Every structure is written in C-alpha cells, then in structure tokens.
Amino acid sequence: MANYGMALDYKNCINCKACEVACKEENGVQLGADKHRIWVGVKEIEGLWPNLSIASSTFEPSQCQQCENAPCQEVCPTQATHYTKDGVVMVDADKCILCSYCMEACPYDARYVKEDTMTVDKCTFCSDTRLLRGETTTACQATCPTKVRTFGDLDDPNSEISILLAHREHRTLKTHLGTKPKLFYLI
Amino acid sequence: MFVLAEKGMKIIERFIPMRHTDIRELLKFEKTPLNLLVAFTTLVFLVLFVVGATNYLIHGHHAYGVTREHPWGLMIAMYIFFVVSSTGLCIMSAIGHVFEVEVLEPFAKRAIHGALVTLLSGFVVIFLEIGHPLKMMIYNTISPGLTSAIWGMGVLYSLYLIFIVIEFFFLLRHDHKWAKRFGIFGLVVGVAAHSNLGAVFGFLVARPVANGIYYPLYFILSAMVTGCYLIFLMYGFKYKLNFPPEMQKTLVATSKILGLLLAILLFFEIWRMLTAIYGGMEDRAETALHILKSSPFLVGEILLGIVIPFLVILLSNGKAIRTMVFASLGGMVGIFFMRYDLVHDTQLYPMQTLKLREYQLPPSFIEYFPSTTEIFIALGAIGIAITLYYIGDKILYLETDPD
Ligand code: SF4
Ligand code: SF4
Numbered sequence: 001m002a003n004y005g006m007a008l009d010y011k012n013c014i015n016c017k018a019c020e021v022a023c024k025e026e027n028g029v030q031l032g033a034d035k036h037r038i039w040v041g042v043k044e045i046e047g048l049w050p051n052l053s054i055a056s057s058t059f060e061p062s063q064c065q066q067c068e069n070a071p072c073q074e075v076c077p078t079q080a081t082h083y084t085k086d087g088v089v090m091v092d093a094d095k096c097i098l099c100s101y102c103m104e105a106c107p108y109d110a111r112y113v114k115e116d117t118m119t120v121d122k123c124t125f126c127s128d129t130r131l132l133r134g135e136t137t138t139a140c141q142a143t144c145p146t147k148v149r150t151f152g153d154l155d156d157p158n159s160e161i162s163i164l165l166a167h168r169e170h171r172t173l174k175t176h177l178g179t180k181p182k183l184f185y186l187i
Numbered sequence: 188m189f190v191l192a193e194k195g196m197k198i199i200e201r202f203i204p205m206r207h208t209d210i211r212e213l214l215k216f217e218k219t220p221l222n223l224l225v226a227f228t229t230l231v232f233l234v235l236f237v238v239g240a241t242n243y244l245i246h247g248h249h250a251y252g253v254t255r256e257h258p259w260g261l262m263i264a265m266y267i268f269f270v271v272s273s274t275g276l277c278i279m280s281a282i283g284h285v286f287e288v289e290v291l292e293p294f295a296k297r298a299i300h301g302a303l304v305t306l307l308s309g310f311v312v313i314f315l316e317i318g319h320p321l322k323m324m325i326y327n328t329i330s331p332g333l334t335s336a337i338w339g340m341g342v343l344y345s346l347y348l349i350f351i352v353i354e355f356f357f358l359l360r361h362d363h364k365w366a367k368r369f370g371i372f373g374l375v376v377g378v379a380a381h382s383n384l385g386a387v388f389g390f391l392v393a394r395p396v397a398n399g400i401y402y403p404l405y406f407i408l409s410a411m412v413t414g415c416y417l418i419f420l421m422y423g424f425k426y427k428l429n430f431p432p433e434m435q436k437t438l439v440a441t442s443k444i445l446g447l448l449l450a451i452l453l454f455f456e457i458w459r460m461l462t463a464i465y466g467g468m469e470d471r472a473e474t475a476l477h478i479l480k481s482s483p484f485l486v487g488e489i490l491l492g493i494v495i496p497f498l499v500i501l502l503s504n505g506k507a508i509r510t511m512v513f514a515s516l517g518g519m520v521g522i523f524f525m526r527y528d529l530v531h532d533t534q535l536y537p538m539q540t541l542k543l544r545e546y547q548l549p550p551s552f553i554e555y556f557p558s559t560t561e562i563f564i565a566l567g568a569i570g571i572a573i574t575l576y577y578i579g580d581k582i583l584y585l586e587t588d589p590d
Contacts, residue, residue: 015545034543035255041541044549060541071392077338078326095326098248098318100258101337107393109538112255118247118318177392 002153003087004125005066005182006138007164012146013059015040019140019149026129026139036112037123038063038140061148063140064089064110064123065173065181072102072111072122080119087182088127093119107174108181125151154182203359205582213581221427229573236567242560243315252558256550257534261557262316264527265565267384269309269572270344271406271526274381275414276302277351277373278407279441284358285370290440293433294418297585299355301417301576302377306348308572315564336387343380350376359583381406388533395471396478397533401459408452413522415445416496416515421576423512430508438508445511446500453493470536477552478532483524492521531555 020038023029029036039062046056070089073081080095081102091102096119103111103120114121125131126138141149152161170184199205216222242250253260280298283291314320323341332338350373357366385403392398418441422434430438463475478484496514499507537550557565579585 035539039543041539041543042545042547043541062539062541074334075332075336075390077332077335077341078323079330079332080326095322095330096318097320097323097326099323099337100253100318101335101387103255103258104534105391105393107538109256113248179392 001085001155003155003182004151005154005161005184006125006141006152007150007161007168007170007184007186008061009146009148009150009186010060011058011186013040013061013148014146015042015059016145018143018145019061022139022143023123026126027124030115033112035109037121060185061140062108062110062173063183064106065108065179065183066123066125068180068182069178071105071107071177071179075101075105077101084127086127088125089122090124090127091120091122093117093121096120107177107179203356204584206584208582213578219427221424225424225573229570229577232566232570233574235563236570239560239563239567240315243564246560248318250558250560252556252561254553254555256537256553257531257555259530259534260555261527261561261565262312264523264530265568266309266313266316267529268523268526269305269312269568270381270384271410271522272413272417273302273306273309274377274407275410275412276305276417277347277377277414278411279414279418281370281374282444284363285367285374290437293437293586294422294441296355296358296583297421298414298418299351299358300579300583300585301421302351303348303355304572304575304579305417306344306351307575308568310348311571312564312568336383336390340380340383340387343376343383347373347376347380378407381410388529391533393538394533394536395468396463396474396536397529401455402529405452405455405459408448408455409522409525412445412448412452412492413519415441415448416518416522419508419512419515420519423509423515425580428509428512435508438511439505442500442508442511443505446497446505449493449497449500453489453497456489456493474532474536474552477535478528481528483528487521487524488528490521491517492525 017040020040023038024031024033024036027037041060041062043056043058043060046053066087066089068087070081070083073083073089076082077099078095078097080092080097082090082092084090093114096117098113098119100113100120103113111120111122113119126135130137130139136152138149138151141151150161150164152159154162154165156162164186165184169187171187172181172184175181193209196205200207216226251260251262276298279291280295280302282288283293283298284295317323327338327341350369354366354369354373357363357369382403385406388394388397389399389402419438422430422438426434460475460479464472464479466472496511496518499510499514503510534555535552537553540549542549
C-alpha cells in the first residue's frame with residue numbers, strides 16, 4: 001500500500017506539452033481533446049510594456065490533484081468514484097451513471113467525459129496502465145524533458161518525492177478548500 | 188391495447204370513484220378560444236418533445252449545449268422547476284387537509300394531483316439528462332454513495348412519490364384519516380427531499396456562490412411560492428376567472444399567505460446578494476455582481492417572480508384574485524428563471540483561471556445557452572404536465588366532494 005503523490009518543479013516547465021501527448025497516448029485520450037486529463041496553464045506576464053516581469057512568465061502544469069479529501073468522491077451517488085488502496089482517486093466506468101455531479105464538485109475542473117464509454121474520467125496517475133504493468137513512473141513524468149515531475153510514495157520517507165518535499169518549499173492549489181491535494185508545486 | 192387499458196380502468200374504478208370516460212369523451216372539451224389555444228400549444232409541445240427526445244436518444248449529450256465547464260444545463264433546471272412545483276403543491280395541500288386549515292381545504296385534492304403530475308414530468312426530464320438512467324437504478328441500490336446529495340435526493344423523491352400516490356388514493360376515496368396519515372409522511376419526506384435538492388448545490392465547496400445553507404432553505408420557501416402560483420393558475424383556468432364565493436374565500440386566503448411568502452423571499456434574496464458581495468471575496472462577489480446585473484435575474488426572478496405579484500397582493504389587500512391569476516402566470520415565468528439561474532449561476536465562475544494557449548485571453552465567466560434539443564424537451568415536458576393534468580381533471584373527482 002502506497003500513498004501516491006506528485007511534486008512539480010513547475011518553474012522549469014517550458015510548455016512543450018510533451019506530457020499532454022504522452023498522457024493521451026498512454027491512456028487512450030482522443031487526439032486534439034483540449035484539457036483532457038492533463039494540461040499546462042499559461043500565466044499572464046505581469047507589468048506594462050516595456051517594464052514586463054520576465055520572472056512572472058511561468059507555466060503551471062496541472063491535472064487531477066488526487067485530493068486526499070476529494071469532493072468528487074463525496075458527491076458520487078454510486079461510489080463509481082473511489083479511492084484505491086494506493087490513495088489514488090479513480091472512476092469505475094461500470095458504475096458511473098454520467099450524472100456529472102463530480103464535474104460540478106471538482107474545484108480544479110479536472111474531470112471530463114470519456115467519449116467511448118460516455119462516463120466521466122480523469123488522471124489516474126497511470127494506475128490502470130503503467131503502474132499496473134509494474135512500471136514506477138507516470139507517462140508524463142517519464143517524458144518530461146526538464147524533469148518537472150517527480151512521482152512517488154509520500155508515505156515512504158526514502159522515496160525521491162518525500163526527500164524533495166522535505167527539502168524544498170512547496171504549495172498546493174486552492175488549499176483553503178480543505179481538499180488536501182497531493183500535487184505539490186515546488187517554490 | 189385500448190381493451191387492456193379499459194380493463195385496467197375498470198379495476199381501478201372499483202377502488203376509487205372515477206367518471207366513466209372513453210377515449211372519445213376524453214378528447215371532448217368546450218371549444219372556447221382559450222381552451223383551443225391551450226390544446227394547440229400542448230399538442231405542439233408534445234410533438235417537440237418527441238423530436239427532442241429522439242434527437243437525444245440518437246446523439247446523447249452531444250445534442251445538448253452543455254460543456255465540460257458547464258456540465259449542467261436546461262435539463263437540470265427543468266427538473267428542479269418541476270419537482271419544486273410538486274413539493275410546493277404538496278405543502279399547500281397539506282396545510283388544508285393535514286393541518287386542517289379549513290379555508291385552504293378545497294384545493295387539497297387538486298393540489299396533490301398537480302404535485303403528482305409535476306413530479307412525474309420532472310422524472311421524465313431527469314431520465315433524459317442522466318447519461319445512464321438504468322445503471323442509476325441498479326447502482327444507486329447496490330452501491331449507494333451515502334455522502335452524495337444526489338443519492339439522498341433520489342431515494343427521498345422515490346419515497347415521496349410512493350407516499351403522495353397513496354395519499355392521493357385515500358383523498359379520492361374520501362378516507363380522511365388515512366389521507367392525513369400519508370399526507371404527513373408525504374409532507375415530511377417531500378420537504379426532506381426538496382431541501383436535499385438544495386443541498387446538491389449547497390454542498391459544493393468548489394462553488395462559493397452556491398455553497399452554504401441558503402439553497403436548502405430557499406428551496407422550501409420558493410416551493411411554497413410556486414405552489415401558490417400554480418393553485419391560482421389551476422383555479423383561474425378551471426373557473427375562467429368567475430370564482431364561486433367559496434373559492435373566492437380560499438383564493439384570498441391563499442394570496443395573503445403568498446404575500447407573506449413573497450416578502451420573506453425578497454428578504455432572502457436581498458441578504459443573499461449583500462452577503463455575497465460584501466467583503467469582495469473574488470469568486471463569490473464577482474459572480475454575485477454579474478448575476479445582479481443580468482436581466483434574467485432582474486426582470487425574470489425579481490420583477491416577474493416576486494415584485495409584481497407582491498404588489499398586486501399588497502395594493503389590493505389580497506383581494507385581486509383575478510389579477511393574481513395573470514400575475515401567477517408571470518410568476519411562473521419568474522420561477523423558471525429562478526431555477527435556470529440557480530443552475531447557470533452556480534457554474535459561472537471558471538474553476539481554471541489560467542489560459543491554456545499563449546495568445547488566448549484568460550477564462551472569464553462561463554457561457555452557456557441551451558441547444559434546440561434541450562429547449563424542445565423542456566417545452567415538451569410542460570406539454571406532458573398539462574396533458575397528465577387534463578386527463579386527471581377529466582376522470583377524477585378533484586374537488587372536495589364529487590360533482
Ligand atoms: S482534483 Fe478534482 S477530480 Fe481530482 S481528486 Fe480532486 S476533486 Fe477529484
Ligand atoms: S458522473 Fe459518474 S463518477 Fe461522476 S458523480 Fe456521477 S456517477 Fe459518480
């Protein structure tokens with residue numbers, strides 16, 4: 001049993017979108033689908049020309065935050081959305097009735113409707129693909145050229161992610177909502 | 188099929204007093220211009236329903252204007268519109284026949300009939316919204332998500348349906364003792380179901396404009412207002428504005444209750460807006476200001492839904508019951524906007540505020556407009572409600588005593 005999370009050294013992101021492509025390939029997301037599973041947000045550059053702050057121009061890779069206290073799981077009427085033993089929030093397509101309540105409830109707009117099954121889906125940390133095959137990385141992590149992403153077990157003090165989080169300051173998104181996200185943005 | 192239906196009717200007739208009618212008689216009505224207009228409109232709505240529902244069955248949710256950022260649309264609003272009407276009528280009926288406020292007793296049966304009809308129409312709409320309705324029935328039962336307000340709502344509304352059917356059955360048989368007992372159950376479960384529907388929105392921590400206690404309470408209040416409007420409409424149509432003296436008394440009492448309810452509703456709305464805007468919490472205040480400036484809110488919800496009927500009641504001391512029939516028609520349009528806005532406004536503020544491509548603008552308020560299919564089904568559901576109401580009115584004795 002693990003407690004999976006991901007740390008993002010987001011200031012290293014160059015918005016090449018390799019992660020988006022790798023994720024689509026690995027998890028069967030239709031090509032061209034915008035903001036499905038993972039995406040990269042672009043922050044506006046601050047200041048007025050010519051005094052623009054280059055440092056403010058960052059990219060923020062995002063996806064399902066794998067909340068420890070997930071609103072999407074709480075609202076699901078059929079328990080289609082559930083936690084796995086590794087702390088990953090997943091959707092059981094057989095049980096999903098497409099009521100879209102979870103899409104309403106997710107504060108991160110992380111869910112989408114999967115076209116082939118017409119059920120709701122989202123990032124699963126590759127639990128049902130790569131991890132199932134015995135690999136230890138997610139597709140987005142494996143492909144990232146600037147090593148933005150570190151995926152691993154938060155409960156294991158010797159894992160790369162635990163060490164990273166112990167040494168680097170980090171923040172989470174919309175922390176005030178109490179969802180306890182497990183995506184950590186390194187500062 | 189007709190033979191079977193007739194046999195079924197004969198069995199039912201043994202248990203509840205009914206007018207003996209065949210199909211031909213059912214379709215007969217007085218050919219006044221108003222009746223013809225309603226009949227024609229209903230027919231058009233029913234045709235639209237068939238077109239809309241067929242399109243949905245072929246194309247699924249693609250036939251709707253909903254998007255990933257705005258997953259709930261007109262269908263959810265219509266469902267709420269109908270079930271609110273149902274709860275409102277049930278509460279108003281209970282005041283008369285359960286709590287024995289005599290002056291309101293005359294509409295007890297008709298109101299429960301209306302509650303049943305609107306509830307069934309709401310169910311039709313929600314079946315065309317949920318992606319997998321059959322799976323819903325199975326997994327809601329064998330894999331219940333007990334923390335889900337939608338699950339609670341589903342269970343409570345199903346129980347509510349059972350109770351009001353039984354209540355109606357006893358009302359029709361003039362068995363007041365049992366009608367009252369089931370009336371109490373129906374009322375309690377109906378109020379619980381309905382406030383639970385408010386909680387579907389109130390529980391959303393992600394949506395500050397909806398999150399909190401407001402909707403579960405407001406739903407009950409606005410349901411009662413809807414119930415009063417529908418009573419005016421049902422009786423206004425039945426008596427063609429020439430109310431017998433007994434009914435005049437009942438409707439004046441109803442309009443006085445409605446006046447009080449509208450005053451409270453206005454009070455609710457004012458404080459909702461003030462608390463949302465005060466302090467300038469970005470997502471809540473900006474959304475509330477956006478709502479405040481929109482015409483569906485100002486003209487629909489406030490003017491038609493609250494202020495005009497309120498002024499009619501206030502200025503006439505509740506006695507202008509004929510004018511109230513027209514004000515109630517406007518009131519129902521206002522109530523529709525209350526439901527539509529509730530669904531749309533909850534989803535207005537984007538959950539993602541970063542843009543995704545370099546030369547885009549950052550996301551602002553989410554836009555949504557219902558597709559033709561959604562509009563067809565919504566109008567069609569009104570057609571279904573009117574048809575069911577008409578059939579009940581024809582074959583059942585809906586006044587206190589059989590005519
Ligand atoms: S980010 Fe959204 S979809 Fe992911 S676990 Fe949290 S609430 Fe659920
Ligand atoms: S859409 Fe599916 S996963 Fe989401 S709440 Fe409804 S049943 Fe659960």
